[in-house]
Amino acid sequence: MMVQKLFLKFVIFGIANANLVFGADPCFDVGPDPVTGGYAICLQQDSCITEPVAENACPSYPSDYSCCYHHVFPGREHRGAWIASVTNIDWPTSPTSSVAAQQQQLTFLINQIADAGLNAVYFQVRPAGDALYQSDIEPWSIYLTGEPQGTVPSPMWDPLEYVINLCKPLNIQVHAWINPYRARLTPTSGGLAPNHMAIQYPQCAYPFSTYLWMDPGCEVVQNRTYSVALDLVTRYDLDGLHMDDYFYPYPVTGWVFPDQNTYNEYLQSGGVLGLDDWRRDNVNRLIQRMNDGIHEVKPWVIFSVSPFGIYRAGHPDGMPSPPIVGFDQYSEIYCDAKLWLKEGWIDILQPQLYWRIAPPAQSYPFLLDWWVAEGQNPKLRHVCPGNYLSRVDIDGWPLWEIRDQIDITREPANRKRGSWGNVQFSAKMFRDDFGGSVGFFGNFIYPLPALQPVYPWLSNSTFSKVETMQPIILKSKERSSITVNVTITKDIITSGIVHKLAIYKHATEGQWTLYKVIPGEDIPHPIQLVTNGKYAATFVNRLGQESRKTFFKFP
CATH class of the missing domain: 2.60.40.10 (Immunoglobulins)
Incomplete structure (x- = not known):
C-alpha cells in the first residue's frame, strides 16, 4: 500500500x-x-x-x-477568451475541414491564446441543442461535421477532450460553454436529428424571427439543459461550466414569444406570478439549480454566466440614468443577474461590457463600478467583465482601449470588490493575430503568467x-x-x-x-x-x- x-x-x-x-x-x-x-x-x-x-x-x-x-x-487574475463555434466564428473555420485540419486549427488557436498570456478558454460545445463533444444525449453539431446534423466525425475524435489535453500543460483553464435554449439559427425543424430537443419536444419549440427557440417555461426543456450540463461536468475534467446571455430571445419587432399555453398551464396549476415575473422565475430557477447540481457533482467546478452588460437603467433597483441608457436585460430577455450575484448562485459573472471607456451613456468604468458595488455583489463573487476585442476589427478600436479597460478592472478599488479579470470576445482575434493582438497582449497586458483567483x-x-x-x-x-x-x-x-x-x-x-x-x-x-x-x-x-x-x- x-x-x-x-x-x-x-x-x-x-x-x-x-x-x-x-x-x-x-x-x-x-x-x-x-x-x-x-x-x-x-x-x-x-x-x-x-x-x-x-x-x-x-x-x-x-x-x-x-x-x-x-x-x-x-498577482492572480482570470484572463479568458470565448471560443465560439456557432456559425464557425472562431473554430472550426469550416465544418467541411478534415479532422486533421480541425485539430491543427485548434492546436494553433490554443497556442496563440497561450502566447497572448491568457489562462482560461470558454469553449462553446452546445451552440444550438447540439454537441461538439461525444454525447449520448444530443447530436453532433453541423458546425463540426456539416449536414446532416448528427454526422459522426471521421475519424472519430472528441474536440472537448482534445482542448482539455491541450490546455492542461499551458496553465489554461477550460470552461465548457453551453447555450441553454437556442435550438437553431433557422425557424424550422426540418433536417434536425431525431435526438435533437426540438424534435423530442416539439410542443416547446417555437419559430421566432430567424430562430427556432425552446420554451424556458417547459419543464422538459429545463431538465434537458440541466442534464446536458451535469453530463459534461461528470464526464470531463472541466474547470468550469458556462452559459451565455441567450435565455429568452432578444426581442424582434413584430414578433411575440409564443409561450402563452405554457403560461396558462402554470396559472391553472395555481401559479400567481405575472407573465414577466414568471419568465424571470423560469430563468432564476435554472440558474440556482445549475449552481447546486454542478457543485454537488464536483464542488470545484466553476459555474458562470455572461449576461448583457446593462441592468434596468433608470430604475431604482438598476443603473442610474443618466448617464446609463440602453437595452434592459431584466425586462426584455428576463435575466435578473443582480439576483444571481446577491444570492451567490454563480461563481463568476461576466457582464458583457462591450462599450468604450469614453461614451457617457455606456461607459466601461461606470458599468463595472455598478456591477461590483456592494448593493449588487454583497457575497464578493468574482466579476470578470467581457471585453469586445473584435471591435478592434469591426469598429477600428485601438488595442490600447482594451488594455485600458483591463487596467480599470485591475484598479485596487475594483479588485477588492470582486473584479478579478476579463474575458475577450472573440478568440479569432488571437487566431488571426489581428492588429498584432497576440504580441500586444503578451507584451503589454499579460507579460507574466498568473494563477487563478481563489474561490473561498x-x-x-x-x-x-x-x-x-x-x-x-x-x-x-x-x-x-x-x-x-x-x-x-x-x-x-x-x-x-x-x-x-x-x-x-x-x-x-x-x-x-x-x-x-x-x-x-x-x-x-x-x-x-x-x-x-x-x-x-x-x-x-x-x-x-x-x-x-x-x-x-x-x-
Whole structure:
C-alpha cells in the first residue's frame, strides 16, 4: 500500500553540499492580498507600500527588511477568451475541414491564446441543442461535421477532450460553454436529428424571427439543459461550466414569444406570478439549480454566466440614468443577474461590457463600478467583465482601449470588490493575430503568467488540507541537469487537494515571478529548471489555494 506522503525531490547532480534552503521566511505564506491576489514578500522597509503584514517574518533577510505586500509580486487574475463555434466564428473555420485540419486549427488557436498570456478558454460545445463533444444525449453539431446534423466525425475524435489535453500543460483553464435554449439559427425543424430537443419536444419549440427557440417555461426543456450540463461536468475534467446571455430571445419587432399555453398551464396549476415575473422565475430557477447540481457533482467546478452588460437603467433597483441608457436585460430577455450575484448562485459573472471607456451613456468604468458595488455583489463573487476585442476589427478600436479597460478592472478599488479579470470576445482575434493582438497582449497586458483567483466559498475541509502541506526538497549527487521530482499519491491529485505545482523564481530585489505551473498528473515526472537562481515551490488545489512554500536555490 502506497504511503500517503507528499515530497518534492530537488536533484542537483555534482553538488554534494549545496545549501538549498535560503530562508524559511514565513512572510511568503501570508496572503493572498485581497486587493492584488499576491502574497507578501520581504522588502526593505523604505520600499514597502503597505504597513508590515506580519512580524519577524523575514529571518533570512537583513534586519531592515519587513514583510509587506508589493505591486511587483505576481498577482492572480482570470484572463479568458470565448471560443465560439456557432456559425464557425472562431473554430472550426469550416465544418467541411478534415479532422486533421480541425485539430491543427485548434492546436494553433490554443497556442496563440497561450502566447497572448491568457489562462482560461470558454469553449462553446452546445451552440444550438447540439454537441461538439461525444454525447449520448444530443447530436453532433453541423458546425463540426456539416449536414446532416448528427454526422459522426471521421475519424472519430472528441474536440472537448482534445482542448482539455491541450490546455492542461499551458496553465489554461477550460470552461465548457453551453447555450441553454437556442435550438437553431433557422425557424424550422426540418433536417434536425431525431435526438435533437426540438424534435423530442416539439410542443416547446417555437419559430421566432430567424430562430427556432425552446420554451424556458417547459419543464422538459429545463431538465434537458440541466442534464446536458451535469453530463459534461461528470464526464470531463472541466474547470468550469458556462452559459451565455441567450435565455429568452432578444426581442424582434413584430414578433411575440409564443409561450402563452405554457403560461396558462402554470396559472391553472395555481401559479400567481405575472407573465414577466414568471419568465424571470423560469430563468432564476435554472440558474440556482445549475449552481447546486454542478457543485454537488464536483464542488470545484466553476459555474458562470455572461449576461448583457446593462441592468434596468433608470430604475431604482438598476443603473442610474443618466448617464446609463440602453437595452434592459431584466425586462426584455428576463435575466435578473443582480439576483444571481446577491444570492451567490454563480461563481463568476461576466457582464458583457462591450462599450468604450469614453461614451457617457455606456461607459466601461461606470458599468463595472455598478456591477461590483456592494448593493449588487454583497457575497464578493468574482466579476470578470467581457471585453469586445473584435471591435478592434469591426469598429477600428485601438488595442490600447482594451488594455485600458483591463487596467480599470485591475484598479485596487475594483479588485477588492470582486473584479478579478476579463474575458475577450472573440478568440479569432488571437487566431488571426489581428492588429498584432497576440504580441500586444503578451507584451503589454499579460507579460507574466498568473494563477487563478481563489474561490473561498467553494472550499471545504478536504480542499483546505493543501494549506497545511509543504513540498520537501531533497538533493542528489549524480551528475546531470537540474530536475525537480515530486511524488504524491494519485488520490491526492484526483481529489483536487493538489491540482498543480507552482514554481516561483526570484527575479530582482523584492520581486518574484511565477516561473512554471505543473499539472497535477505531471508532478511526479522530472521538471526542468534551466536557469540558476532562487526558487520557491508550492502546491495549488483546484480552488487556487496554496500550500506553504518551500524555498531553494541553485547552484
